[in-house]
Amino acid sequence: MSVNTRYVKYLLGWLIAGTRGGLTRAKIIQALREAPQNANQLANMLKMDYRTIRHHLRVLEKNKLIVSAGEGYGKTYFLSQILEENYALFEEVVKKIWKK
Numbered sequence: 001m002s003v004n005t006r007y008v009k010y011l012l013g014w015l016i017a018g019t020r021g022g023l024t025r026a027k028i029i030q031a032l033r034e035a036p037q038n039a040n041q042l043a044n045m046l047k048m049d050y051r052t053i054r055h056h057l058r059v060l061e062k063n064k065l066i067v068s069a070g071e072g073y074g075k076t077y078f079l080s081q082i083l084e085e086n087y088a089l090f091e092e093v094v095k096k097i098w099k100k
Contacts, residue, residue: 007028008086012093026094036078
């Protein structure tokens with residue numbers, strides 16, 4: 001396991017399995033893998049509060065798991081290259097938390 005892979009696994013473990021909002025972040029990541037979306041689209045799709053979605057998007061973007069393009073209301077979010085390359089690690093972490 002490379003240093004980068006180890007770091008990503010640790011980061012995903014902390015952000016998804018180790019924090020209260022991890023399940024919401026996992027749902028956002030899964031939705032963005034299907035198609036890039038803005039915060040409003042995610043909120044409607046996941047049936048969650050817009051401000052909650054915005055909070056989790058900021059956390060994911062700050063930790064370089066997602067990236068964005070555009071500004072304001074039309075700002076669209078995508079999975080980062082790091083997460084794309086390590087998506088199997090994400091699935092591994094999600095499997096562990098959904099077993100509980």
